[in-house]
Amino acid sequence: MVPNKLQQLPRFPLAHLPTPLEPLHRLSAHLKGPQLFIKRDDQTGLGLGGNKTRKLEFLVGEAIARGADTLITAGAAQSNHCRQTAAAAARAGLRCELVLGGNPTAVPEGNLLLDELFGAVVHWSGPERRGETLDAVAAGLRASGLNPYVIPYGGSNPTGAAGYANALVELTQQTDAQSLRIDAIVFPSSSGGTQAGLLAGAVITGFKGRIIGVGIDKREEGAVPLADEVRSLAQQTLGLITGGGVKLTHDVDVDQSYQGAGYGIVGNLEREAIKLLARTEGILVDPVYTGRAMGGLLDLIRQKRFQNDQNVLFWHTGGTPALFAYARDLMT
Numbered sequence: 001m002v003p004n005k006l007q008q009l010p011r012f013p014l015a016h017l018p019t020p021l022e023p024l025h026r027l028s029a030h031l032k033g034p035q036l037f038i039k040r041d042d043q044t045g046l047g048l049g050g051n052k053t054r055k056l057e058f059l060v061g062e063a064i065a066r067g068a069d070t071l072i073t074a075g076a077a078q079s080n081h082c083r084q085t086a087a088a089a090a091r092a093g094l095r096c097e098l099v100l101g102g103n104p105t106a107v108p109e110g111n112l113l114l115d116e117l118f119g120a121v122v123h124w125s126g127p128e129r130r131g132e133t134l135d136a137v138a139a140g141l142r143a144s145g146l147n148p149y150v151i152p153y154g155g156s157n158p159t160g161a162a163g164y165a166n167a168l169v170e171l172t173q174q175t176d177a178q179s180l181r182i183d184a185i186v187f188p189s190s191s192g193g194t195q196a197g198l199l200a201g202a203v204i205t206g207f208k209g210r211i212i213g214v215g216i217d218k219r220e221e222g223a224v225p226l227a228d229e230v231r232s233l234a235q236q237t238l239g240l241i242t243g244g245g246v247k248l249t250h251d252v253d254v255d256q257s258y259q260g261a262g263y264g265i266v267g268n269l270e271r272e273a274i275k276l277l278a279r280t281e282g283i284l285v286d287p288v289y290t291g292r293a294m295g296g297l298l299d300l301i302r303q304k305r306f307q308n309d310q311n312v313l314f315w316h317t318g319g320t321p322a323l324f325a326y327a328r329d330l331m332t
């Protein structure tokens with residue numbers, strides 16, 4: 001293990017760790033491909049769980065260290081990140097303000113219902129769902145005498161991504177204890193913090209398997225490619241946790257072939273993946289992120305992109321509260 005400062009970073013405990021690492025026996029047999037495993041970060045425990053809870057342990061730790069009284073962040077109306085931030089704020093005794101894309105709805109569903117239950121204040125930002133107005137809302141809070149800590153879209157800065165470097169340390173402890181070799185990890189990648197953290201974690205743990213992010217969002221014409229954003233965030237995260245002077249060991253592997261009709265639009269890929277995993281394993285994936293990434297994994301397996309003697313881990317990043325808000329799309 002490369003010497004690192006993960007244990008010295010400010011941290012506020014929120015997650016039930018380690019999350020389970022389980023074999024997917026019935027799904028593997030059904031597909032007749034590689035041996036499949038799942039890392040259950042849908043079971044991180046805070047407010048129905050998900051990957052943002054690992055990031056929030058470090059982000060909330062930093063917020064408290066800076067004397068903040070309010071967490072503020074942004075996302076889509078069905079943002080899992082915002083829901084977990086609202087729950088984390090409640091647990092830490094902080095206020096929470098969310099800037100959500102879209103417009104007010106009469107009856108809040110899915111994650112939005114939970115934001116309300118956790119007591120978050122919601123600001124609607126119309127078509128902008130990636131935090132474009134976050135700074136303006138934060139400035140307003142400062143003007144009213146509050147001390148907000150701004151968490152970027154997806155919690156994806158080096159502090160948040162440290163949570164996933166730490167998650168790879170946790171995974172390698174589990175696999176070492178079982179003498180299990182993981183040849184590839186597959187998961188959804190959107191704001192890039194999960195992938196960046198895993199890449200930084202690979203450097204400190206010496207993890208050799210592939211780290212394949214399934215891109216969830218269509219990027220706008222001319223926007224920085226996700227892989228470039230991930231590379232730079234991974235390098236910064238590595239800097240934060242090692243003090244610098246260490247290089248990444250992996251290329252950034254982002255597969256952008258599974259975006260269908262766009263962010264949050266459920267197609268056959270997601271529907272089939274959700275039902276197959278539910279019916280072979282009794283495990284739920286979500287309509288926006290993990291359903292899409294699992295659909296991508298199923299397609300990669302059908303294309304024989306893995307060998308049958310390989311071990312492939314699906315990293316479940318959560319999101320299942322959104323299932324209920326997508327009932328109509330899942331029943332067709």
Ligand SMILES: *Cc1c(COP(=O)(O)O)cnc(C)c1O
Binds near residue numbers: 154191318320
């Ligand atoms: C946010 C989210 C992701 C994407 O993680 P990033 O770190 O933003 O790339 C994947 N799955 C779920 C369920 C999420 O909520």
